[in-house]
Amino acid sequence: MRLLYPSRVKPRSVQLLVTCLIDHFFPQTGLAAVEVLERHGVSVTCPAGQTCCGQPAFNAGSWNDARAMARHTLDVLSKDERPIVVPSGSCADMVLHHYETLLAAEPAYAKKAHDVASRTYEFSQFLVDVLGITDTGATGTGRVTYHAACHGLRGLGVDRQPRALLEHVRGIERCPLRDADVCCGFGGLFAVKMADISGAMLAAKLDAIEESRADTVVVTDVSCGMHVQGGLERRGSRVRVRHLAEVLASR
């Protein structure tokens, strides 16, 4: 297990790895993450030139492509020594756990990968484990349930943090989700290549969501969120998916 932020002094400033999906599809999630961080006295920079962490290529087996993207992302993130916050469990997992393996044969980059990994945190992990915050002062309405996206959950051990943060949001009713830790069937290209299996897994997830009686599903990964939201919309459901940062930003 990696040590959490090594210094006892809490970081006052971080870099945001915004991720390609948030940048192009869900900018409001990125903005919300910034809002929450700033509210707690943490200033945010967004390193220029960031594109995609390479996870889609890595998961598809195209490691040469993934390597190129990993090198690029590492170059972008190592211009600065501040901790890195990622509002996506799977991208954080990619940077934290796979860059070093992928670049093992290139000592200079392996070193960069190690260094970057040692200061990379998923968003809720950063708030709870590094800043020590569970009450963000957020308020909301309605019934909220939480889907534990796989890579954050099993790759990073992110589960108690988002739950603790949600617990302190005033005005919402929390609903338990059956099989909250079972995959929604996204898995990147899996949803396209193995569309039928993915569709069957999604259907099971949507059934559980409907059963929970929630009107909002909270996720820590917009990719799973995009998948679940798309499925809900196809069903004509009124349930919405929101990223944790968006829930925490509202008051």
Add this chain to the structure above:
Amino acid sequence: MTSPLPFHRRVEQALGNQQLRGAIGRATARKVEGRLAALAGLADADRLRDEGRRIRANALGRLDEQLTRFVEQVERHGGTAVWAPDADHAVRYLVDLARARGVKSIVKSKSMVTEEIELNRAIEAAGLRVVETDLGEYVIQLDHDHPSHIVAPIIHKTRQDIAATFKREVGATDADVADIPSMTAFARRKLRQDFLTAGMGVSGVNFGIAETGTLCICTNEGNGRLTTTVPRIHVAFMGIERILPTLADLGIMLQLLARSSTGQKLTAYTNLLTGPRRPGLDAESDGPDELHVVLVDNGRSHVLGSELAEILYCIRCGACLNACPVYRQIGGHAYGSVYPGPVGAVFTPAIGGLADWSDLPHASSLCGACREVCPVRIDIPRMLLALRARAATEGHGPWWARVGLRAYRFTAVRPTLFRLAGRLTARATSLVARDGRISKLPGPLAGWTRYREFPAMAPRTFQEQWKGRRQESGSGISSAGL
């Protein structure tokens, strides 16, 4: 062991079969609960799993030495051990032996490795009779079906299916199939005669103990005990990776196996067999006169020392199948191989090559549930990824994924181009989007919109908004509109 239908057709068939999916969903859910309850009852399950992993790593790390020791011990106790480099050698050994001893009829207890080498087919082709004595395997044999789970071969069948099989194939009456106890009793009556007349018993091996040459065979029905002791000749087939250095190691592994596979503290019948029956002074009254152990390699030794070596730690508990959301939806047959589920998606291409099995490593969302439950902590997702990389290098898989990712990478390492491409795509998608979503994507992406809407891209990216914000003075994003 390849299946005639392509993977996606097998999946389609499985997904279309509601009864199958219902049966598998219920059975796996029960097993998942059983496992959790059994592990909760252990003082320190995590430590036990670490210990189990260490034992397996140690055994496999010195496999040649362990196997040599095992063979010496088997022979010292009067058994015969033979090495079978591939399936052909393994089945031929048995058929030749049966012929040489004039055996006509064989009883068999459940074993995955004999499924792998298609032993029954070879036995029947040689004009001999073989009867599966595990209840599930017996049904499979009567149905000319294949097991769909490595621990529970008929997890895909309902009680009604089995009743119908008994009536159709072996003349059961309504009373014989009235309930589960009568069905079991019926099968028992049928099988008893076979046990008594068989000239040879065939079994698998859960663990082979190097220090003593002992075979450990776990069953829940007691048929394993009869198979290995009643007939005059016992032939045990053992994957070479099933070795454990010492009896003390076995103590640990048995605890993990039973809890992870069925939620039991210990499998009901855990047999330890060392050599054939001893005549003479310390005479034993039961057991076979001859014991043969066939050590099956069949591709395993190529896996040793590779990035997939860890899959050989597997103790075939089946926990990863039960936990896997893909397996739960499609069941075992869709995988097309003897070993289904997460472990099969690695093991099958590892020993059989990717040419026939390049789809299997992709039949996973990489959710990690398999790694979470594996009693010896095998990192299956890591190996699925390694196999995908291998498949990509060997040129398996659809061209569009290759070309698409190549192009994506080309832009992703050129930020200006990436932004421009992003904007152009956003423009294009805004033309087809309605209410911010797209209901039909073209080409290979159509798979997505078969089951879900796709979001339109944002009119202004995060980075554009971020830049604007900095120019404004750099503070305070309004959360309005979130």
